[in-house]
Amino acid sequence: MSAGEQHGGRVTIRQVAVHAGVSEAAVSYALNGRPGVSEQTRARVLAAARELGWAPNIAARSLGTARANAVGMVLVRPPRVMVVDSFFTQMLSGVEAELNRAEVALVLHLVDAFEQTIDVYRRWYAGRAVDGVILTDLRHDDPRPAALRDIGLPGALIGGGPDDFDLCGLSSVDADVAGTARGILGYLRALRHRDVARVAGPADLLHTAQRDAAYAAAADDLGDLRYRVVHTNYSAADGMRATRELLSTAGPPTALVFDNDVMAAAALRVAHEMGLAVPADFSVVAWDDSDLCQITVPEITAMVQTPALQAELTARALLRALAGGEPTHVVLPAGTLTARGSTRPPKRLG
Amino acid sequence: MSAGEQHGGRVTIRQVAVHAGVSEAAVSYALNGRPGVSEQTRARVLAAARELGWAPNIAARSLGTARANAVGMVLVRPPRVMVVDSFFTQMLSGVEAELNRAEVALVLHLVDAFEQTIDVYRRWYAGRAVDGVILTDLRHDDPRPAALRDIGLPGALIGGGPDDFDLCGLSSVDADVAGTARGILGYLRALRHRDVARVAGPADLLHTAQRDAAYAAAADDLGDLRYRVVHTNYSAADGMRATRELLSTAGPPTALVFDNDVMAAAALRVAHEMGLAVPADFSVVAWDDSDLCQITVPEITAMVQTPALQAELTARALLRALAGGEPTHVVLPAGTLTARGSTRPPKRLG
Incomplete structure (x- = not known):
């Protein structure tokens, strides 16, 4: 049967199978992109389907599957x-x-x-x-x-x-949000920081709320740690705004933790702009690690997430x-x- | 006709149209996600289609359209x-x-x-x-x-x-690659740079080859400008490797141009590591602009692309x-x- 003979007709899975010289089941697997046929068979089926002008909606009906895959x-x-x-x-x-x-x-x-x-x-x-x-x-x-x-x-x-x-x-x-927050605050407390501020993500996201609760609980557990938080929209500019605010308070924090890597990197710029040095004047930790944390001066302490x-x-x-x-x-x-x-x-x- | 009566049967576009109280054409537009019906009509059609258990493969056949949209x-x-x-x-x-x-x-x-x-x-x-x-x-x-x-x-x-x-x-x-390369080299030459090196993208990409040709032509046009190029894989690490190589030559370039923003930012770290200052010891220009170019110290001169x-x-x-x-x-x-x-x-x- 030649491809030409098919024009105008409804092409069935059976016709594709005959044309490709394989079973109807193999055609079904191949056309639905499922495992179970070799790449060679799949290629032969796809070529046959194309030559015959097979259309998937017809096939889906024949096979009784409504899967979009x-x-x-x-x-x-x-x-x-x-x-x-x-x-x-x-x-x-x-x-x-x-x-x-x-x-x-x-x-x-x-x-x-x-x-x-x-x-x-x-x-x-x-x-x-x-x-x-x-x-x-x-x-x-x-x-x-x-x-x-x-x-x-x-x-x-x-x-x-x-x-x-x-x-x-x-x-x-x-992710284990509580464990990550405990890891960050625990490390800073071990370095003897007692005043940590967090530059957080958007308050309307539940994962920000999860972190809010996790950090607050971790700070409570540590007992003698002051912890405060400023929410942002995650952008570099808003992170810089929050960093400036925190560093401009009477009794600024000795360590800043950031909900993403971009805001942590942007904080190094704010330090420069305000005549402060990192880590001499304040420490910086990022919640997420990335290439960015490794091209800044200094490189940024970060949690490696997955x-x-x-x-x-x-x-x-x-x-x-x-x-x-x-x-x-x-x-x-x-x-x-x-x-x-x-x-x-x-x-x-x- | 209730939704229950449809179970097991083939639902037609006509049935959906009757159920929704609209024309078959409106059903076709709505189900294919095409403009031409109000949002209200679309919502009514979609609700009717769902209630009746309409399946798109059948509809596509009825309408004679093979568009995947x-x-x-x-x-x-x-x-x-x-x-x-x-x-x-x-x-x-x-x-x-x-x-x-x-x-x-x-x-x-x-x-x-x-x-x-x-x-x-x-x-x-x-x-x-x-x-x-x-x-x-x-x-x-x-x-x-x-x-x-x-x-x-x-x-x-x-x-x-x-x-x-x-x-x-x-x-x-x-993009106007030739114009962009001319813009960058022309500006550096106007600042009186005569020795410019480029940290380029991967040599196997045609857009890198386009830039190779554009930069070479622009350097030629300027006459008294030395221009050299090192190819990278676009990563921060490979950009730093290329930057170190160029700055370690006898007679290092006075300006470095980078094919992306990440490598330009990473070059500032290399400068720090080698005891050099930007822009005192060498200038830096990035082909693409981004937030990253604005959080570094110094901020990075860049081409704003679209x-x-x-x-x-x-x-x-x-x-x-x-x-x-x-x-x-x-x-x-x-x-x-x-x-x-x-x-x-x-x-x-x-």
Whole structure:
């Protein structure tokens, strides 16, 4: 049978199988991008499908599968694109690592406002565009988990929320926020710092609230440690504003901890601008490590976290749920402190 | 007709239209995510489709449309995730800005090796997963344009190639590389620099070759300017290696220009390590501007480029081609030099 004879007709899986010289099951595996056939067979099937003008909607019907073989992520475009955003690229890389192995596509959608997210979920569900979604950056009273449950779209969460937050059946992979906060404050206290200020992320994100609680509890446990916090929008400019404010108080802190690497690096510039030296006048610690922490002078003490692994495990939890598994909740080990030149005991002791 | 009565049956567009109380055309527009219906109608149609258990493959057949309403991008995962990659997030943001307006989805796929890219294109085409692709980072003898033509998948290119490179029918949106190189070298020559070295990107990328040619031509035009180049893999570590090499030569350059912002920032660290001062001992210019250039001490003189706009126009060119238009080739204006503290006339004149 030649390709020409097919024009205008409905091409069946059986015709593709005959043309490629393989079983119908092999065609199904190959066309749905599932493992179970060799790359050689897959190539032969795809070539046959193309020659015959096979269209996937017909095949999907024949096979009785409504799988999109795709996972979606809706991201909120920040007011200004976060230009130095290491977390984002690492997260994407981790999600793709897992989806690639399963030959599942990633559909990305950026929205201008958080409120548009659920509309996209509804459209995706109605159009069977994705089989499930990965979400991140939970907010206070976040409507997404409940909306996903109502829509009937499975989901998994990069990160977590407070223990009493109802995830509505989502899987989650969280970092050990409490352990990381304890690690940072414990190290600074061991250096004999007793006055630590935190330049934090946006107050409306639940992971900021998680860190707020974790740092406060760790400071309480240490007993004789003064701890204060200023919230920012995560940008270099807002981090510099907060750093200036903290350093301009009567009795400034002897150590500053930052919720991301960019603000920590920007603090070194503020020190220079104010005629202060790091670590002589104050110590600096970043919550996340990155290349940036290693090109500054001094290099920045940071917690080594594993955002790519976190994202990869989240994608795996979603695929497991799509295959009929129960929701899972994983907590990764706490970050590992890498001490560099930005931390040392304070000048003013006791 | 109640939702319950539909179970087990094939739901038609007509049934959805009756249930939603709208025309079949409105259902088609709404379910395919195309403009032409109000948000209210769209919501009603989607609700009706969901209630009736409509599946898109059936609808697509009924409507005779094979459109995926999606655009794909295959990205090559770098050996190590580029942690500070401002170009990537800006590019993605620009592509999405245009696709969102047209309600077209973006399907992302990361591969471990460049060679796997064309397999993904073939699979996408066979499965009608995307209507076209956006590509970037052309290489020497890049097989992708010809492969896309052979496969029959429309494409558009962020960036460009040499004038004699056969784009095989792809649209392209390029920066004015020659103008940008002239702008940088012209400014340094006006400051009376006569010995400029460039820390360049990877030699296997065509855009690096474009810049190689543009810088060489600009240096030639200026006549009495010594110009040399060292290629890197774009990472901070490799940029520092190249910077050390150049500053360790007998007769080091008085100005260094960098193909990205990260390597320019890392050069400030090398200066510190070698007991040199910027700009007293050498000037620094970055090809791309970013937040990073504004948090270093000194701030880094940089070309303000428009990668988000470039990506947005590329997506637009692709959508135009998908609607039956001819391939287009756009060249954006050259970057605008923003002079900051990292540049000044050299100590050793003449």
